[in-house]
Amino acid sequence: MTFRKISLMFLGAALVFGLGAGSVxxxxxxxxxxxxxxxxxxxSHDLNARVFTxxxxxxxxxxxxxxxxPGASGQTGTAAAAHAKADGYTLIFTHNYYDQLQQHVKKLPYDTNKDFVSVAQLNSNDASLIVRADSPFKTLKNLVDFAKANPGKLKFAHSGVWGAVHVPAVRxxxxxxxxxxxVPYKGGGPSxxxxxxxxxxxxxQFPSGIVSQGDKVRVLASGSKGMFKGVPSFGESGYSDDLGSMRRIIMAPKGIPADRLKKIQDALVKLQGDKTYKNMIKKIGETTNFINGPDYDKLRPGQSKTYKELITSLTK
Amino acid sequence: MWDSFLLGVEMAMRWDTMAMMGVGLMLGMFVGALPGFTTVMAMAILLPLSFFLEPLIGIPFLLGVYKGGIYGGSIPAILVSMPGTGASVATTFDGPALTKKGKGRKALEMALFSSAFGDLSSDIVTIMFIGPIALIALKVGPPELMAILFLALIVIAATSSGVFVKGLLMMVVGLFLGMVGQDPIGALSRFTFDIFQFRAGVPLLPMLIGVYALPEILIAIENRATGMIKQTINSREGGPLTFEEFRSCFRTICRSTMIGTVIGVVPGIGQVVAAFMGYAAAKNASKTPEKFGKGELEGIAAAEAANNAVNGPTMVPLLTLGIPGDNITVILIGAFIAQGLRPGPQLMVEQGPLVFAILVAMVLANILFLIIGYFTIPLFAKVVTIRKSILLPLTVVFAFAGSYVPRSDPFDLLVLVGFGAFGYLVKKLSFDVTPMVMAFILGKELEYSFGQTMVLAQGNLAQYLFFERPITAAIIIGTPFLTYMLWRRSSRLRNEVAAKLSDEIPS
Amino acid sequence: MEPTEENVEQQTGPAHGFNFNTVFGVLFVVASAVLFLIIPGQIEKPLFVLDENVNALKPNLFPRLAAIGFGGLGVWLFFRSFSIDEKNKFKNLDRQAIANVLVTLVMMSVYGPLMMQIGFVVSSAVVIAALSTFFGNRSYGLTAAISIVIPVSIFFVFTNLLATSLPPFPIDTPLTRLYLL
Structure with missing residues (x-):
């Protein structure tokens, strides 16, 4: 037995003990x-992330x-997360349109269904339909009737193709x-x-953007029931009630060890009870519609199906 | 209105507001001076801190970070030719040349004074005319943006150094580079050559650092034996800015401030465009335009006053309409909302004094910044006394760190080196990279606003522009004449310079 | 510095006749042709057409304009080149200078891959030491000190204080743990 072998053994032993001690x-x-x-x-994602992190x-x-x-409509970040090690140290904070809709409109270098598992939905938000206060339209029916009589005449401002405003609108x-x-604009502010x-x-527009405009705008249909006093929701106006919510979700690369996933989810659940968090999230105008990962994963196939149908129906 | 204003002044005059604003200014300046960190990133990082402060401390704190960050960006631009954003590209024309002459400190101080002056004046104008500015800002839409971008590109081409047609060619190169990635309207991939990273387009920061900072290093290394080790700084030249020097640029500062304030109502790209327009106007008005770009303090003053004068008016859409015009105001809106304040028409009605207090705080921030900046500049100016054989390697390391940080993608390091080599090559062949960089930044916006205008026109472009968008129509009609004028002027100037030189130097 | 350097060149070298600018004129015309050829293949076809996009801007309009620009301006440069008084500045460079530039470029090209392999701090230390010595710095103690202190401080400030990420590996854990302090 040479000196080298002995020292290697020592090194090995030290490593084993070191790792063992570490893992304990x-x-x-x-x-x-x-x-x-x-x-x-x-x-808005950045703001949300700054708050909860x-x-x-x-x-x-x-x-x-x-x-x-950022970049390439979310593909840069999503690809990086999809190819990251599934050890729980890399997560992605994205939304339902990148997660489930994009796959139907573009060729992607990853498959969100195969590459990701949900950690949780942090919150969601519904957009309402608004006109300016001086608009001749008093109800959603007025607007729809006018549009039926004059195809293509009305102009609708949205924050980007396949975004949180565009999708519910086309539905x-x-x-x-x-x-x-x-008419496309670069984001919610410009639109x-x-x-x-x-x-x-x-x-x-989302509620936080509507409230700040005071009496300059009028809501014709709200994104969900009772959001604005005296305004019917889309459902109450005769359309689908869930036209499309913007859901902010945290995902992890698939293959993440179950105990680690659980640990992150538990922390997020506890976060929902935190007073400072509740306070801050309310202040930036977001909801706390939390959905835990396993439940959210059950929603995803349904979303995918809805989006696929929507897109097929729009295709010439 | 007047009452709210006075109340606002009273509210803003607090020592703790001042103190936190000072802290914000310092933090902003240091972060902004780091390559790779934009003011937006600095503010996003510090935003949560403001949540725990009361409104009149938290928001001025962020405003401090904002103003400090924008100035901070000009520090590496002047010292090592490393612009952090498009807005400080015009500062690299004269800054590094001044630094090489040992006048780095003068350049930094000129940048500070003209920035603060431009910012201060535009803030005051903003407070006085907040109503009219709000109206104009609301009306500036895609067609106007398109016309202004078009005009800006023409001015940039006409003021590029060297042969006109080569400037135009570089501009088209920039336009093409800007198309790599996704088309602005339908988000379809273009010219990605099946390289995934190109789907997000060519990254701006590695490109900026690559074409401006790396060629400087490569040129310095050409004759390392002679230029590297010995380095002399003339102590008189290295001194602070004299009052006489400031006074000689005062007209330029005022002109640039006016240009910047007017462009400030255009959201988003205001600062980039303003810096160039200010620089071009100063060069045009100067009796010695041939000195521009070779280390002229006036060039720094022109660019910096103009890009900072944009700041005042960009706050207006945020405060009066609740609409953030650019990424910086997006973060401010977050800070406002987190404080329980919802920017928009209602805010002005309900919380008039507070809005004015914030505007007054902006004014005070400039004055505070003059003081803080004046005492910290000597520290930054020390950078030039570092031996070149150490400074240049450090510049390389900062260039790499700064290119990696924004997207955390190793690919960006390749882009950096690629553009570094490219920048060196074209510099040797007398092509000006600036029209390329500007066309790269503005070309995308131009295509987007053109696309929007097409949709808005609903198929009848001429009718839409002439009857509904008269300003746009006027700019578009005027552009060919202006181009011709600028072109004639610049070629005449070139001839004069050549004539002057042939008198001076017997060939 | 020598502010007159470029001007002197302009005086001395009226490069009449065929010169590098002529070559570039031709190159840009070729670029124009190539661009026209690749436009159809390099613009993604939409998976479907929304029936709303009647008036919308086509994604190939601006690329075509760029191609036309290359072509037209290339021809202009070609003819203009015969009367441009510019010198190819590469001709002033001696062999040593070109070698210096190439060595620096190679070091820069290696730096990126190196950073991904052995982390930011170590690779930067190596690069600072190598470049600084190459640039003529012979105070090795100083070089060593700087090449350790600066990368460590950049790493600490960028990743811990400013919450961004740089390639970590070697000293990942000790520094990032400081975050909790």
């Missing part, structure tokens, strides 16, 4: 968890670092059997400006 002492997460955002700085560490036991990876137009001119300036006749 340190549990998951041993180091900060990276949260990939497939979206840019300063958007600032409080979550006290329930998780380690920090959560936001990693912005509505399909159900109502109307044709309007769709609201275009709408207020009179470039478009109507738009869809």
């Amino acid at each position: 002492k340190a549990e998951f997460p041993e180091k900060p968890i990276t949260l990939i955002l497939p979206l840019g700085a300063g958007g 600032s409080i979550l560490p006290s329930y998780l036991g380690n920090a959560m670092i936001v990693k912005l990876m 509505l137009f399909k159900e109502a059997g109307i044709k309007v001119t769709m 609201m400006r275009g709408f207020l300036a009179g470039e478009a006749d109507f738009t869809l």
Whole structure:
């Protein structure tokens, strides 16, 4: 037995003991968890992420670092997360349209159904249909009737193709059997400006954006029942009630160890009871419609089917 | 209105507001000075901190980060030719040249004074005319944006250095690079050559750092034996800015401030466009335009005053309509909402004094910044006293770290080196990279706004523009004349310069 | 610095006749042709057509304009090149200078892959030390100190204080643990 062999043995023993000691002492997460955002700085996802990652560490036991990876309608960040190690240290904070709709309209370098498992839905939000206060339309029926008589004449402002405003709108137009001119804008802010300036006749908007406009806008149909006093929801106006919610979701690469997934989910559940979190999330105008991972995973095939039908129905 | 204003002034005059704003300014300046970190990133990181502060501390704190960050971005642009955003590209024309002459400190101070002055004046104008500006800001839509972008590209081409047609060619190269990725309307992939990373387009920061900072290093290394080790800084030249120097640029600063304030009502791309327009106007008005781009303090003043003067008016759509015009105001809206304040028409009615207090805080931030900046600049200016054989490798490391950080994609490092080599190559062959970079940034916006205009016109473009968008129509009709004028002027200038030189240097 | 350097060149070298700008004129015309050829293949076909896009901008309009631009301007540059007084600045470079530039470029190209393999801190230390020595710095103590201190501080500030990420590996855990302090 040479000196080299002995030293190797010692090294091996040290490694085994070292690792053993480590695994006894340190549990998951041993180091900060990276949260990939497939979206840019300063958007609503970024705001949400900043809020919950600032409080979550006290329930998780380690920090959560936001990693912005915008670009290619979310594909850059999503691909990075899909190819990341499924060890629980990489998660992605995305939304239902990137998760379930995009696969039907584009060729993607990943398969969200095969590559990801849900951690949880953090919150969701429904858009309502609004017109300016000086608009001749008093009800959704007025608007639909006008659009039926004048196809393509009305202009509708949206925040980007296949986005949170565009999808519920095209579903509505399909159900109502109307044709309007769709004007794309770069995000929710610009589309609201275009709408207020009179470039478009109507738009869809989330509650926080509507409330701040006061009496300058009128809601014709709300995204969910009782959202605005005295305004019928889409369902009450004769259309699908769930035209399309914007759901902010956290996903993990598939193959993540079950105990680690559970640990993150537990931390998120505890977060829902946190006063500071509730307070802050309310302040930035979001809901706390939390859905835990296993339940959310059950919703995904349904979403996919709905989107697929929607898109087939729109295809010439 | 007047009462709310006075109340607002009273509310803003608090020592703790000032103190936190000062902290914000310092943080913003240091983060903004790091390559790869934009003001937007600095603000997003510090945003949650403001949630725990009361409105009149938290929001001024973020405003401090904002203003400090924008100035901070010009520090690496001046010292090592590393622009962090499109807005500080125009600063790299004269900044690094001044630094090489040992006038780095003067350049930094000129940038500080003209930034603060431009910002301060535009803030005051904003407070005085908040109503009219709000109206205009609301009316500036895609067609107007399209016309302004078109005009800006023409001005940039006409003011590029060297042969006109080569400037135009580089501009088309930039347009093409801007098309790589996804088309703006339908999000269909274009020119990705089956490389996945190109689906997100060519990343801006690695490109900026690549074409501006790396060629400087490569040129310095050409004769390393002679230029590297010995380095002399003329102590008089290295001193602070004199009042005389500031005064000689004052007209330029005022002109750029006006240009910046007007462009400020255009949301989004305002700062990039303003810096160039300011620079072009100063060069045009100067008696010695041939000195621009070779280390002229006036060039720094022109660009910096203009891009900072944009800041005041961009706050208007946020405060009066509740609509953020750019990424920075998106973060501010988050801060407002988190404080229980909802920007929009209602805010002005219900919380008039508070809105004014915030605007007054913006004004005060500039004054505070003059003081803080003045005492921290000597520290930054020390960078130029570092030996070149150490400074250049450090620049390389910062360039790489700065290119990696925004997207965390190793591919971006390849892009950085690629554009570095490209920048060096074209510099040697007398092609100007600036029209390329600007066309890259503005071309995408131009295509998008053109697409929007097409949809808005509902199939009848001419009728739409002439009857519903007269401003756009006027700009588009005027552009060919302006182009001709600029072109004639610049070719005349070139001839004059050539004539002057042939008098001076016997050939 | 020598502010007159470029101007002197303009005076001395009126490169009449065929020159590098002529070559570029031709190259841009070729680029134009190539671009026209690849446009159809390099623009993704939509999986379906929405019936709303009657007036919409086609994604191939701007690429075509760029191709036309390359062609037209290339021809312009071709004819203009005979009267441009510019010198190919590569001709001023001696062999040593070209070697210096190439070595630096190679180091830069290696830096990226190296960073992904052995992490930001170690690769940067190597690059600083190598470049600095190559650039003529002979105070090795200083070089060593800087090549350790600076990458570690950049790593700490960027990842811990500013919450972004750099390739970690070697000193991943100790530094990131500081986050909790």
